[in-house]
Amino acid sequence: MAQRELPKPDPETARGPVFKVLGPLEVWDGERRINPGGVRQRHVLATLLTHADKVVPVTRLIRAVWDEDAPSTAGNQVRKMIWNLRRRLPDTVRILTEPPGYRLVLSEGQLDSRAFEILLRRAAAAVAEERTEAAVEHLAAALRLWRGRALSGLSGSVVASGGRDLDERRLVATERLIDLRLLRGEARALVPDLYSLVAAHPLHEGLRERLMLALYRMGRRADALQVMAQGRAELVELGIEPGTGLCRLQERILNDDPALTLPEPEPGPEPEPEHTPPPGPAAHGSAAGEGHGSLPYDLADFTGRRAELDVLLGLGAAVTDHAPTIVTLTGMPGVGKTALAVHAAHRLAAAFPDGCLHLDLQGLAPYGGPPTLAEALRHLLLTLGTPTAQIPDDLDGRLVAWRRAVAGRRVLMILDGVVDAAAVRPLLPGTGGCLVLVTSRTVIGHLDGAVPIQLGPLTEEEGIDLLGRVIGAHRIDDAAAARDLATVCGRLPLALRIIGTRLNSRPARSLAHAARQMRRHDLRLRELTLADRSVAVGIGQCYRRLSPAQQRMLLALGAAPADRLDEGTAARLAGVSEAEAQDALEGLVDACLLQPLPEPSGYALPELVRSFVVQEAAEPGPAPVPLPILLTARPRPTDSVALAARDRSLSTG
Structure with missing residues (x-):
């Protein structure tokens, strides 16, 4: 597709000097490149740019230059650097002195990272309006602004943190563009770039999934499975197993799931790109639909829960502007709470055009602790399209920013893996028009006005139906054996999916044999453990609480x-x-x-x-150690992007 070059910050289109941070720090005034000074002055300028139009305290500028080894004269030296920057930069650049620090004032088009964010918002709006070609064009234009790693060549914790945030936004944009091109049937063209991305980010499971899917759609099934094997080897070195998304995709590839297949597009005339005005200041709500991409994928073989689904769809259709609608989904591990919430969210997405958000609170995750409240708020703000530089550093500031960002919008939220009500309340929207689905393995109380839905096991008919969808209806030749197997699995979706996957890997094994194995308590839970999915682990985590x-x-x-x-x-x-x-x-x-x-x-x-x-x-062991309380305000060096990196199993609670 021939793509029109969208307006972006450069010496020809910007009003005044152009600052570039999406790569090495550069300053241009027309055709003339400006030298902002020595390394220390570059660190000061980079910090002002990553917080453009916001006051940066002198203490932060000192840390940007010296980290923890600042001399006693650091404050005076920073003031001299600001004076030198004012002298070196054109007169049109304003660095204002505003206690307790300085503020760099920029106009439209002067900062490449701002143009990048504007194009991302336009792409999200195009996706919400089902204008795929325009979304692809916006994302491609946004990525063309990059010249390497953000602020490369500069060191120090403050500047490095700002650069990492920008690099993560670039990676998110790259994933969105890949997803759209995969939907357009461009698997063959994407494979070389995906191999390069996986090599650069070997632990990024989402990129590995996309490479496996592209290879499978090209007919390279063995290569796709080899990518999975290589990923497992990389993760095993860290002492962990691949996540749910990779394992589920591997199963679907092994089963030749027809839903994975998407034909290459027929050759034909290229459509004319839509005319879109140049990026400008974003109006309130311009990021409509940007949060839709944060939902996990919906299960193609979702089974049962007709009554509960009807309740959720009815509540979603009846959301008013007076107060948010809150629903709690509770049940034992493996009963399918997350699967139901995600399935309902996909059905309701059109009614919530401003975003469908999924936040995995990891209250019972086997790896690592739960996110802090500050990390959770940062993730939600980023998902709604808030630029990194506009997210406050302090918890109170993030709470205010979150309430402002969601006010007046129609947003659907899934808060997954909640442990206690007190942790949920700060994340609830303060205004109406929103639907919040809370999943938990414990009965959540004290959420005033919440609609409780308690999930039990599937019915006998639903259990047999799900088993047939996993292993193929042709293998349900013995109805009595299928009924027995569903019963010994407790008619739990997770247990049925695990035993179904085992049966798929053992085509000669009968349902009756599997049921006999499962009747023994000493074998049952062993049979219901596969890769990172385990009924015993889920029950054990609840037991320790x-x-x-x-x-x-x-x-x-x-x-x-x-x-x-x-x-x-x-x-x-x-x-x-x-x-x-x-x-x-x-x-x-x-x-x-x-x-x-x-x-x-x-x-x-x-x-x-x-x-x-x-x-x-x-097998008695030592006294259990209580698990950490969800969303405590403790500091923890967790990368906020990791909040969305590992999707929870859609078939577990």
Whole structure:
């Protein structure tokens, strides 16, 4: 497609000098390149540029130049550097003295990183309006502004941090462009660039997924699987397994999932590019739809949950401008809470044109701790299209910026893996027009006005249907064996998907044999572990969050009747009073590890939880260490982009 060069900051189109940070720092005045001075003055200028039109404190400029080794005269030296910059730069450049520091004032077109952000917003708006060609053009123009790594050649923690933020935005834009071109059937043209990107970012699983998909669409199935093998080797060196997205794509490639196939476009006349005005100041809401890309992919074989889905769609259609609509989805690990939330979000996306956001709070993630509140807010602001330089450094500032950014917009949010209500409240929009879906493995209380939806196992029919979709309906030749297998899997979507994947890798293995294996408690949870997906891990993480009294009660229930138990039976098994038993049992219900029955004081222990209890009792270990509380305000050197790097399994809770 012949692409028109969009207006961008350069000596010919900008009013006044042009500052370039998308590569080595450069300053141009027409055809004349300006030398801003020595290395220290370049660090000062780079810091002012990454915070253009904002006051930069003198203390931050001092850190930008000397880090932690500033001399006693640092303040005076910074003031002299500012004086030298004013002298070297044209008179039209204004560096204002505003306590407690300085502010560099720029007009439209003078900074390449601003033009980059404007083009990204235009691309997002084009995607929301289904103008794919225009979106591709905007993204390609944005990426053409880059000349290398942002602010390359300059060091120091302050400047390096600003450069990293810009580099991450570039990578996000690259991924968006690749996704759009894959949708247009350009897999063959993308493969060389994708190989180069994966080589440059070997631990970036999203790029590796895109390369695998492009190779598969070219008919290079073995090469796609080799890319997966290489990625696994890279990650194993760090002591981790590939994430859900890579593993799921590998399964779909092994199964020749027809949904992965997209034909190459038919040759024909190239469409004329749409006329778009030059980038200008962004109006409120100009980033409409920019957050849509943060949703995980929807499952092509999503099964069941008809009643719950109807409730969610009805709530989404009835959202008003008076207050946000909040829904909590709770259930035991593997019951499919995230899958339902994501499926509903994709169905409702058109009703929320200002963004559909997914934030994985990792409350029960096996790797690393949960994000801090400041990190979560930064991720949400970036996803809504807020430029990095406009995101405050302090927590209070980010809270205000988040409320302003979402005010008056129609936004759908998925807050995934929440542990307690107190952690969620600061992230809730302050105005109406928004739908918030909260998923949790524990019953979330104290969210006033929230609509609770408790997910139980699939029905018998839905369980068999899902198993057939995973392994192929032709293999469900023995209805009784399929029913037995679904039952021993607890009719949990995660368990059914894992056992289905195992059956796909063993075509000669019968459903009846798989069901016999699964009836043994010592084999059941081993069979329900595959790569980074594990029923036992999910239950174990919930178990470690219990109080000691609740843990002792759960271990005692391993000898309870399979169909029903009451408070008296639980009290005798645990050796406690009925009042203590009642408190512990209700705590287990809130943790979604015990099912309340319709009759009073009746409970049932899910068989997969019983298998965990039997295994835990047989292999006692040290006292569990409490997991960290979600979204604490502690400082932690976590890259904020990592908040979106690992998608949660769509088939788990």
